[in-house]
Amino acid sequence: MADPKGTPPYSIPIQSQQPPSITSKQRILIAAPNFLRLLSILFSAASVAVMVTSNQTVSLFSLSLEAHFYYSTAFEYLVAANCVVCLFTVLTLILSFVLGQVLLKRRDYYFYLFTHDIVATLLLMSGCAAATAVGYVGQYGEEHMGWQPLCDHVAKFCRSNLISVMLSYLSFFSYFGLSLLEAYSSISSPFPSFS
Numbered sequence: 001m002a003d004p005k006g007t008p009p010y011s012i013p014i015q016s017q018q019p020p021s022i023t024s025k026q027r028i029l030i031a032a033p034n035f036l037r038l039l040s041i042l043f044s045a046a047s048v049a050v051m052v053t054s055n056q057t058v059s060l061f062s063l064s065l066e067a068h069f070y071y072s073t074a075f076e077y078l079v080a081a082n083c084v085v086c087l088f089t090v091l092t093l094i095l096s097f098v099l100g101q102v103l104l105k106r107r108d109y110y111f112y113l114f115t116h117d118i119v120a121t122l123l124l125m126s127g128c129a130a131a132t133a134v135g136y137v138g139q140y141g142e143e144h145m146g147w148q149p150l151c152d153h154v155a156k157f158c159r160s161n162l163i164s165v166m167l168s169y170l171s172f173f174s175y176f177g178l179s180l181l182e183a184y185s186s187i188s189s190p191f192p193s194f195s
Contacts, residue, residue, distance in 0.1 A: 032181055036175070036181070044085050044168070054160030055157065060153065067157040077126075085120045089120065124175055131168065
């Protein structure tokens, strides 16, 4: 017998399923990596801009002394490391935004992302360490080797390099925090199972 409203007796009303609510902790774990990547892009790009534009020419006893970042392989390496990290981080962010939901369902995506972040962290760390060592010798010299400090003569160049290295360290700490955050989030909440 049919219902007076015209619906058959075997029909079951369809209930709309609500997606599981996201807690504030989960929101932070979702938004923080992209924020840290954005910070790293800004710090790396600023470091490259400061380092590339830093140069100074001084005259000492009728000799012209020029200071450029490309005179030091350590500074060149720092610029290259920052460029690589900046470029690949921009590509990672673009991929995350364009293919967001598709990539989040793949377990191997998290592994590749974590590997990318560790490699970027190590690349920045090595670039910062190399530039810091050269900067230290430029600032204080090396008495045992007979190397005199140069920053007394090219102070503007040394200040610019110091700012660039500090920006690189900020980018490194952003990536280090990102790596720790991703390690924590992989431990605290297992990968979603999409079967």
